[in-house]
Amino acid sequence: MLAKLWHAPPPSDGEKNYCGAGTVGSTEACLLAGLAHKFRWRKWYKKQHNLTDEEVNGIRPNLVISTCYQAAWEKMFRYFDVDAKFAYPDILENKMAVGADDLVAQVDEKTMAVVCILGNHYNGVYDPVWDVDTKLKALNAEKGWQVGIHLDAASGGFVAPFQGLSGEEGPPPFDFRLDSVLSLSSSGHKFGEGAIGTGWVVFRQRKDLAEHIAVSVTYLGGHSDSMTLNFSRPATGPYVQFYKLMRLGMSGYTQKVQNQMRVAAYLRKYMKDLKHSSGKPRFQVLDGGDTCTLPVVAARINPDLKLHYDDIDLQHALSER
Known part of the structure; x- marks a missing residue:
């Protein structure tokens, strides 16, 4: 298969x-x-x-x-x-x-x-x-x-x-x-x-x-x-x-991937639209976009903002919530 x-x-x-x-x-x-x-x-x-x-x-x-x-x-x-x-x-x-x-x-x-x-x-x-x-x-x-x-x-x-x-x-x-x-x-x-x-x-x-x-x-x-x-x-x-392949089939896996891509696109757009008080984008998106890529979102804090914290600090703060 x-x-x-x-x-x-x-x-x-x-x-x-x-x-x-x-x-x-x-x-x-x-x-x-x-x-x-x-x-x-x-x-x-x-x-x-x-x-x-x-x-x-x-x-x-x-x-x-x-x-x-x-x-x-x-x-x-x-x-x-x-x-x-x-x-x-x-x-x-x-x-x-x-x-x-x-x-x-x-x-x-x-x-x-x-x-x-x-x-x-x-x-x-x-x-x-x-x-x-x-x-x-x-x-x-x-x-x-x-x-x-x-x-x-x-x-x-x-x-x-x-x-x-x-x-x-x-x-x-x-x-x-x-x-x-x-x-x-x-x-x-x-x-x-x-x-x-x-x-x-x-x-x-x-x-x-x-x-x-x-x-x-x-x-x-x-x-x-x-x-x-x-x-x-x-x-x-x-x-x-084997069970998943038989149970879901081509149509099931296709629908699953489409849904995952839609969720990733939603999160990607949300992060792109977030603005800093200066009007500059808060994040710089680094993934491949909405098609022909994995359904994942990758971004970093916009380096142009020169904030007093970085991506690792943000990651730690989110993990504490």
């Missing part, structure tokens, strides 16, 4: 099922996708430079990502010997969305993947994965590389698919409809209505991607693959997610 929601291509090469896994939150999903990309890059780099396993294992790949990344990727860098190459978004001009040129400019021969964030956790803006796809395909063709995209849709995976279905403006293709998107992770417990600790990862294909993290198990006489970091886990997450 989720593979189809995100437009994964049908299974090929004799495979019967789509390729992915349920995970403990989107952090595990990100780590699994990162490992698949790392092993895929290692295999390619070894062949390109005629290296031994020992030689290629001593070379650290890098991952290109916006500085608005979530903590899961910090764990990827620390735990799995991956270097970070950052692209820096412009807070005011691009509303914290990193530019496609800035991301692709960081790519080199040791880049195992580019991560695009579908709704960063600072202000909900989508990275332009559709533009990154175009530029990355051109770079790969020019250099003879095979760098792909991982879409970190921790929040947007259960928002973006339901935007633009009722006549309102929706995002451009952002998922497996783009050739460079090789993997996608999402959190079921953010906007997916699932239980806490529910995550998902879906791969474009098994060959030279998901197969790198698949471990064959035959404990009960049959054969199955395990792709997760831990083996035993509660079934609560997948069951609750």
